[in-house]
Amino acid sequence: MxxxxxxxxxxxxxxxxxxxxxxxxxxxxxxxxxxxxxxxxxxxxxxxxxxxxxxxxxxxxxxxxxxxxxxxxxxxxxxxxxxxxxxxxxxxxxxxxxxxxxxxxxxxxxxxxxxxxxxxxxxxxxxxxxxxxxxxxxxxxxxxxxxxxxxxDRSNRISVNVDAEETQTDMSGFIVGYDEETNLLLLELNENNDSLKAGQLVFSSGLGGVFPKGLEIGKVTEVTEGRYSLTKVAYVEPSANFESxxxxxxxxxGMITTEEAETLAEEARLAEEARKAEEEQQNAENTEEADES
Amino acid sequence: MSRTIPFLLAFICLFLIMLEGTLANVLTDISFLPSDWQVTSHFLLIFVIFITIFFDQRNTYYSFLFAVLFGLFIDILYTPVIGIYLFVYAVAIYIVRNLMKWLHANFYVTVLMMILGVFTADILAYFLYNIIQIHNMGWNDYFFHRLLPTTGWNVGIGIVFYPLIYKLLRKWQYIKFEQKD
Structure with missing residues (x-):
């Protein structure tokens, strides 16, 4: 793409x-x-x-x-x-x-x-x-x-939270792709957490810097081991129907996104540079004036 | 009148492109089709094949112009990759145009040309998109779940509208190339 x-x-x-x-x-x-x-x-x-x-x-x-x-x-x-x-x-x-x-x-x-x-x-x-x-x-x-x-695909990940009812903290992870054969989304958890179960709801976490927190994405349908059994991989059934x-x-x-933050930082940097250049120029002029007098 | 005819044809092409996009939203939602079928509309291609057969003369290239121009439109509107549909439609029209030098323009030949044109365009698009890794669909899967339904749908629509388009293009061809004013 x-x-x-x-x-x-x-x-x-x-x-x-x-x-x-x-x-x-x-x-x-x-x-x-x-x-x-x-x-x-x-x-x-x-x-x-x-x-x-x-x-x-x-x-x-x-x-x-x-x-x-x-x-x-x-x-x-x-x-x-x-x-x-x-x-x-x-x-x-x-x-x-x-x-x-x-x-x-x-x-x-x-x-x-x-x-x-x-x-x-x-x-x-x-x-x-x-x-x-x-x-x-x-x-x-x-x-x-x-x-x-x-x-x-892997270049457009979504940072998500899985809502676990028993515990206070949500499990965090990423939606890493879509499985064409089963029509389910693939979820990778950041840490190996045993409380991941089928039926739990998946929400966007807002930590990816792009989407707000709390948008419903889907429901966990199946949990499997990831590669090397270090992480859990789950299949998520999307809540929305993409067909109709x-x-x-x-x-x-509402909150500033990472992209906006970057452009703002860039603008600030440019403004700073312009200010410095101006100052230097003024200093040079001042010294010239001092020389003349 | 004779000057406005190419613009009328272009307008119909534009309308067909929009219809393709709108119908795509409806076609994915139809419940009685098997869910793993992919039906793609190639109405523009069908219409341009009609233009090649019934309108274009030996020394005019309207069908090519429309295939390239509106193929580009489809690329811009519906895909993130520019150039694929432009190329595949142009190739399909090139083949049809050269074959029509040997064949008579009648109903059966038109149906044959529509099947050939859709096959050429869709298979070429399949290979090109495969090369740039847009999809990784197997050939068998593609052939039975996409190529055959797509061909059936487009040729079916072409056959239904054959009498109408045939009459229209013959009339416009007469006005454009043969009428002396």
Whole structure:
């Protein structure tokens, strides 16, 4: 896969102009497909409704607890003097629609209708309602392409936490790739931990410096020994369904990402150099003036 | 009128490219197809083969132009590697064009050319993507799970729209090359 994330002007132009027209083509097709799936869904509406009603009460309680907790967290934050962007969990959401998928199934890539004008930048995480689906590969002013999780290889690792209920600390590891045959993600733990079991949930840890913390990725289905039995390797079933994607959310991490930090450091370094050069010049001028007098 | 015809053809090509991308999102979601099948749309190629057979004259090269230009569009829009589709579509059209010097333009020949064109383009793309390690699919797997369904799907669509496109291109060919105004 190509490593470039900056497109040339011509590519940007093609992406944007076709992407705009594509939305028009997309509308009738999307309408027809949703129409048929809607008819299918109508059959189960009654039983679903009963189930949802029973869940509603639960949600109300959770919501109340949530409000209380948020208030408490805000208070504690103000005591500590931390701002919102200091937390790994914080992010802004950018809603987007899928306008196309790569016509060649060898590329796990979709096109969405939001670009740099809406704040989408390369490497941002992308989620659907169920969980994380991938990251932004390239972005043009009005459209972006998203690399799906099942197209990830060793060069696009995700730092993850596995949620273990018994212990206080989460196990940390990396999603290192995707197994084409079983359609499962491969998870490598950093240390050999015996409490890794099937059924545990996998979340992004935010420590990779790119994605925020707490995005759901999937569920552990099988645990095996890694090479030399030094690490555990687990298979993770992705929560999101990569096959049917229509509406997605791009996640803009609130906290500064490593890339941004690097560019900021670079800018600071350049500014420092410019300042020094200026100072030297001024010193030289001063000495000249002193010589003249 | 005769000047606008190449632009009309180009517009149809552009529309087909967009349709390929949109349909790809629907095709992966269809439940009654076996899940390990990969069906890829090559509508642009099918349409350009029609142009080669029914529209292009011996001294015009519209089909080549469209294959190269819109192949590049497909590369930019749907793949991170630029140049593969540009090349494979151009090669497929080159073969079809040279064969059409010996064959009559009728329905059976068109079906044969569509099968040949899709085979050439898809197999070439398979080898090229294999060389640059985009995928590591075995030949058998590829042949039965991707090449045959893909050919069936594209040639099927081509046959369904044959009467319509045939009439349209014949008319436009008459207006463009034979009508004296």
């Amino acid at each position: 190509s490593k470039r994330s900056n497109l040339t002007l011509v590519e940007d132009f093609v992406h944007d102009s076709v992407g705009w027209l594509q939305q028009i083509v997309n509308e009738p097709i999307h309408f027809t497909t949703t129409f048929f799936s809607n008819i299918n869904e109508i059959k189960n509406v009654y039983s679903e409704n009963q189930k949802l009603k029973s869940q509603l009460e639960e949600i109300r309680q959770v919501e109340y607890a949530n409000q209380e907790l948020t208030k408490e967290i805000e208070e504690l934050e103000s005591i500590l003097g931390k701002t919102e962007t200091d937390f790994l969990q914080n992010f802004n959401e950018i809603q987007a629609s899928v306008v196309a998928r790569s016509k060649d199934q060898w590329f796990k890539q979709i096109t969405i209708n939001k670009g740099t004008q809406d704040g989408v930048e390369p490497n941002m995480a992308v989620i659907s309602g169920e969980g994380m689906i991938g990251k932004v590969q390239t972005s043009s002013p009005f459209t972006s392409t998203v690399l799906l999780l099942n197209g990830f 994607l229509h509406h997605v959310i791009v996640i803009d991490r």
